[in-house]
Amino acid sequence: MSLIAKTPPPPYYAVIFTSTRTEGDHGYAAMAERMVALAQQQPGFLGAESARNEVGITVSYWKDLKSIRAWKANAEHLEAQRQGRAQWYSAFTTRIAKVERDYSL
């Protein structure tokens, strides 16, 4: 994905996923890469941004709530969510937010 997502004019939606990881990889890196590729193929996907130090932040952008719900219910993504809860993340928070305004340099 490009570094700063090129999103259309608001309104659109953001899914802000903030997490801390457990020790070791346990298949995480490969699955994270696969989920990015898979998300990009979903209807309504507008872009994503990601960075990780002590905390990891991934923000994905979506056309509407319907496209977010469909992505959350994707079978392969559901399996990744299950493994995330079981072994990859020590903690996470997911926030669904409606982008009302944006500006860029």
Next chain:
Amino acid sequence: MSLIAKTPPPPYYAVIFTSTRTEGDHGYAAMAERMVALAQQQPGFLGAESARNEVGITVSYWKDLKSIRAWKANAEHLEAQRQGRAQWYSAFTTRIAKVERDYSL
């Protein structure tokens, strides 16, 4: 700041600031640290999360749009914004979003 922000039940607001940096520090690290400390003192500040690799993502959470506007207009923050545009950032996008729902592990 704590790694994953402890925010109250929605609705509340998120400011998603995604950026790429220019080369060199030029006073950036000290100012960034100062802005985190200053933001924490503002009315309506609820927390923040930050990570940087190739792209930097800082998400700050706020009670309402009024508190975001007041922070944007803070004199010391205005000077930081000016220097950010002039020398620290090669590109950035700021998005103002209303958090409608969240859930955590």
